[in-house]
Amino acid sequence: MQMIEQLCSDLESIRQKRPLVHNITNFVVMNETANAILCIGALPIMSHAAQEVEEMVGIASALVLNIGTLQPDWVDAMELAGKRANQMGIPVVLDPVGAGATRLRTDSAKRLLERVRISIVRGNAGEVAALAGIASEVRGVESMGASQSPEQIAQRFASAFGSVAAVTGPVDVVSDGSRTARISNGDAMLGKVVGTGCMSTVVVGSFAGVQQDPFTAAVGGLAAFGIAGEIAAGISGEKPGTFHTELYNALAAIGAEDIRTRARIELIG
Numbered sequence: 021m022q023m024i025e026q027l028c029s030d031l032e033s034i035r036q037k038r039p040l041v042h043n044i045t046n047f048v049v050m051n052e053t054a055n056a057i058l059c060i061g062a063l064p065i066m067s068h069a070a071q072e073v074e075e076m077v078g079i080a081s082a083l084v085l086n087i088g089t090l091q092p093d094w095v096d097a098m099e100l101a102g103k104r105a106n107q108m109g110i111p112v113v114l115d116p117v118g119a120g121a122t123r124l125r126t127d128s129a130k131r132l133l134e135r136v137r138i139s140i141v142r143g144n145a146g147e148v149a150a151l152a153g154i155a156s157e158v159r160g161v162e163s164m165g166a167s168q169s170p171e172q173i174a175q176r177f178a179s180a181f182g183s184v185a186a187v188t189g190p191v192d193v194v195s196d197g198s199r200t201a202r203i204s205n206g207d208a209m210l211g212k213v214v215g216t217g218c219m220s221t222v223v224v225g226s227f228a229g230v231q232q233d234p235f236t237a238a239v240g241g242l243a244a245f246g247i248a249g250e251i252a253a254g255i256s257g258e259k260p261g262t263f264h265t266e267l268y269n270a271l272a273a274i275g276a277e278d279i280r281t282r283a284r285i286e287l288i289g
Contacts, residue, residue: 039229046088120150205246
């Protein structure tokens with residue numbers, strides 16, 4: 021499958037080129053996401069001061085914006101960094117954590133979508149649905165349900181905003197409005213550790229740092245992260261603390277053969 025071989029090539033490119041991924045992210049996951057980026061083979065920088073974000077993003081290969089522990093001045097910095105990234109052709113990945121739960125989160129995510137050219141949005145079904153104007157329920161940062169399927173949500177969001185939508189759940193769905201893919205990798209243990217959604221976003225950002233097509237980058241990042249989750253769960257069983265550690269180990273060890281033999285990707289459009 022051509023897509024599988026491309027993902028293998030992209031993973032190798034990450035290890036060879038070590039793209040710098042600039043993160044403006046939340047306090048809860050800074051350590052987890054920095055480690056995930058390092059383990060997959062890229063380089064992380066956590067920089068959110070408005071005084072330096074434009075300079076910092078100028079030396080990065082990808083920018084990840086995450087509104088998990090939202091503060092208004094951070095949104096200003098996100099916009100500055102995002103606009104600079106747009107000027108330099110650097111891909112921007114948005115994680116709209118908790119969009120739909122409060123007005124501040126929803127409005128902040130929409131502001132970024134309106135003012136910055138976002139390459140990929142990675143969120144759960146409730147978050148992405150809320151931004152696409154689809155009825156949904158978000159409790160805190162968790163999706164409690166949506167009135168449409170993940171495929172419909174992703175396709176509608178992508179068509180409305182011109183960004184690739186990566187909707188994660190039991191089966192991940194990626195769409196750019198014309199192409200849609202289902203990725204059936206992952207394990208229920210990913211829902212037992214705080215921050216795994218944000219970790220999947222930065223792995224997508226790492227792939228975007230070497231892959232110019234946002235659709236392929238999103239599929240690659242989610243497939244690789246899902247496979248790592250499966251490998252980690254196979255070692256840790258139902259022990260969340262052990263799983264957390266083994267997830268890092270699996271991200272560091274995953275290779276092309278793991279993708280070839282374990283990736284479950286279905287292109288449906």
